[in-house]
Amino acid sequence: xxxxxxxxxxxxxxxxxxxxxxxxxxxxxxxxxxxxxxxxxxxxxxxxxxxxxxxxxxxxxxxxxxxxxxxxxxxxxxxxxxxxxxxxxxxxxxxxxxxxxxxxxxxxxxxxxxxxxxxxxxxxxxxxxxxxxxxxxxxxxxxxxxxxxxxxxxxxxxxxxxxxxxxxxxxxxxxxxxxxxxxxxxxxxxxxxxxxxxxxxx
Amino acid sequence: xxxxxxxxxxxxxxxxxxxxxxxxxxxxxxxxxxxxxxxxxxxxxxxxxxxxxxxxxxxxxxxxxxxxxxxxxxxxxxxxxxxxxxxxxxxxxxxxxxxxxxxxxxxxxxxxxxxxxxxxxxxxxxxxxxxxxxxxxxxxxxxxxxxxxxxxxxxxxxxxxxxxxxxxxxxxxxxxxxxxxxxxxxxxxxxxxxxxxxxxxx
DNA sequence: GACATTAATTAACTTTTGTTAATTCAGCCT
DNA sequence: AGGCTGAATTAACAAAAGTTAATTAATGTC
Numbered sequence: 001x002x003x004x005x006x007x008x009x010x011x012x013x014x015x016x017x018x019x020x021x022x023x024x025x026x027x028x029x030x031x032x033x034x035x036x037x038x039x040x041x042x043x044x045x046x047x048x049x050x051x052x053x054x055x056x057x058x059x060x061x062x063x064x065x066x067x068x069x070x071x072x073x074x075x076x077x078x079x080x081x082x083x084x085x086x087x088x089x090x091x092x093x094x095x096x097x098x099x100x101x102x103x104x105x106x107x108x109x110x111x112x113x114x115x116x117x118x119x120x121x122x123x124x125x126x127x128x129x130x131x132x133x134x135x136x137x138x139x140x141x142x143x144x145x146x147x148x149x150x151x152x153x154x155x156x157x158x159x160x161x162x163x164x165x166x167x168x169x170x171x172x173x174x175x176x177x178x179x180x181x182x183x184x185x186x187x188x189x190x191x192x193x194x195x196x197x198x199x200x201x202x
Numbered sequence: 203x204x205x206x207x208x209x210x211x212x213x214x215x216x217x218x219x220x221x222x223x224x225x226x227x228x229x230x231x232x233x234x235x236x237x238x239x240x241x242x243x244x245x246x247x248x249x250x251x252x253x254x255x256x257x258x259x260x261x262x263x264x265x266x267x268x269x270x271x272x273x274x275x276x277x278x279x280x281x282x283x284x285x286x287x288x289x290x291x292x293x294x295x296x297x298x299x300x301x302x303x304x305x306x307x308x309x310x311x312x313x314x315x316x317x318x319x320x321x322x323x324x325x326x327x328x329x330x331x332x333x334x335x336x337x338x339x340x341x342x343x344x345x346x347x348x349x350x351x352x353x354x355x356x357x358x359x360x361x362x363x364x365x366x367x368x369x370x371x372x373x374x375x376x377x378x379x380x381x382x383x384x385x386x387x388x389x390x391x392x393x394x395x396x397x398x399x400x401x402x403x404x
Numbered sequence: 405g406a407c408a409t410t411a412a413t414t415a416a417c418t419t420t421t422g423t424t425a426a427t428t429c430a431g432c433c434t
Numbered sequence: 435a436g437g438c439t440g441a442a443t444t445a446a447c448a449a450a451a452g453t454t455a456a457t458t459a460a461t462g463t464c
Contacts, residue, residue: 069347069348071347072343083337083340088337113329123319123322123325124319127315127328130333130336131332133336134289134336137339137340140343141273141274141339141342145377146271146273150420168440168442170441174347175347176347178422180443181422181423181424181444184444185420186420188443351451352450370410371412372412380451381451381452381453383413383414383451383453387413387414387450389413390413408463409460409461409463410459410461411460412460413457415454415455415457416455416456418454419451420449420450420452421448423446423447423449424445426444426445427443427444428443429441429442429443430440430441431440433437433438
């Protein structure tokens with residue numbers, strides 16, 4: 001289960017009765033991951049939906065040359081799925097790995113969605129999470145078309161400082177669409193001219 | 203209204219009765235845009251949802267230096283909204299402009315959503331369009347973290363050749379996160395070594 | 405058809421990134 | 435403490451992208 005303050009937040013925010021929220025949780029089972037543990041491996045076809053109670057999950061793709069590219073990070077209070085499995089019915093091209101000790105609530109995607117569809121009160125919650133995810137992806141697309149790598153890094157630092165801290169730089173680099181070497185150079189540039197930082201942050 | 207084949211497709215795909223689909227259309231009114239016409243201007247606060255019957259809409263942002271960056275293209279059979287207005291209740295940072303003669307079906311976002319929520323049969327359709335949009339944004343994020351500009355251009359050419367054709371290169375360039383000058387160079391490189399093209403397309 | 409306007413290309417130059425490899429740094433283990 | 439491991443930094447060079455401006459091509463207008 002969730003902590004009491006989160007439970008109350010969801011009850012209030014989505015206007016649910018306690019029994020309704022409980023019936024949702026009854027569909028999910030808890031899963032504990034150690035730091036570094038793989039949750040979904042590339043090639044997997046399990047259509048699970050997971051809610052992150054605590055921790056940090058990294059979604060990455062293994063390229064032909066053996067290098068990893070981090071595509072997505074998900075953290076506490078967010079949902080995630082192996083999205084090409086669930087949306088396109090394909091084997092997952094990505095691997096999902098815990099970056100920290102992580103606790104998930106896991107349910108079958110189809111079962112969960114059908115359950116949500118049966119009760120219209122859940123539909124608001126479903127929309128909320130879908131739209132949150134969509135908004136986040138739009139913001140990311142924006143950051144790619146509007147900002148250069150240095151500006152993207154500064155924005156990420158500003159918007160999600162604790163996520164940057166919890167994740168090695170090499171993963172942050174590929175998340176930003178650049179190489180770890182390049183990120184290191186950007187960090188050096190910024191350290192040498194802190195004026196530039198505040199100017200760009202405005 | 204829509205053409206008959208599209209109507210039939212939606213009736214079938216979402217398992218709706220003709221009256222149900224009609225009741226949806228009754229919420230919307232048609233709007234015709236000339237080529238180049240502005241549909242939503244930066245700073246607008248109108249929370250409309252639009253379905254594109256035909257045509258092509260460009261969503262762009264005007265930067266401080268006066269340059270336009272194209273953030274998003276939407277075309278026939280897709281929905282779109284001034285998303286920062288609807289999702290975050292802000293004045294739109296973006297302008298939405300018709301690239302071609304365009305016909306929209308337009309409805310008030312809040313009214314439309316409340317209507318959809320009243321009938322669970324519409325919920326499948328709502329999810330479908332939300333998830334389609336999400337999937338498209340995820341694919342775009344992927345293309346930014348996994349591909350370089352040349353590869354992004356080749357992929358766009360491959361996946362959406364007719365959209366590339368219908369839109370001036372300078373808008374395609376900023377959509378890919380690069381400058382028009384750079385896109386022109388990429389096109390030249392590809393023209394000079396067509397072998398590279400087929401290799402990269404594999 | 406000549407002119408005006410805008411898009412696309414080319415050129416010249418600067419800045420940044422990618423690549424590969426070497427070096428330094430930091431955490432961890434026994 | 436010493437040594438191992440992987441992350442981060444640095445270096446050196448090649449390749450690509452940004453910037454500004456000039457040139458060419460394409461399109462529409464009178």
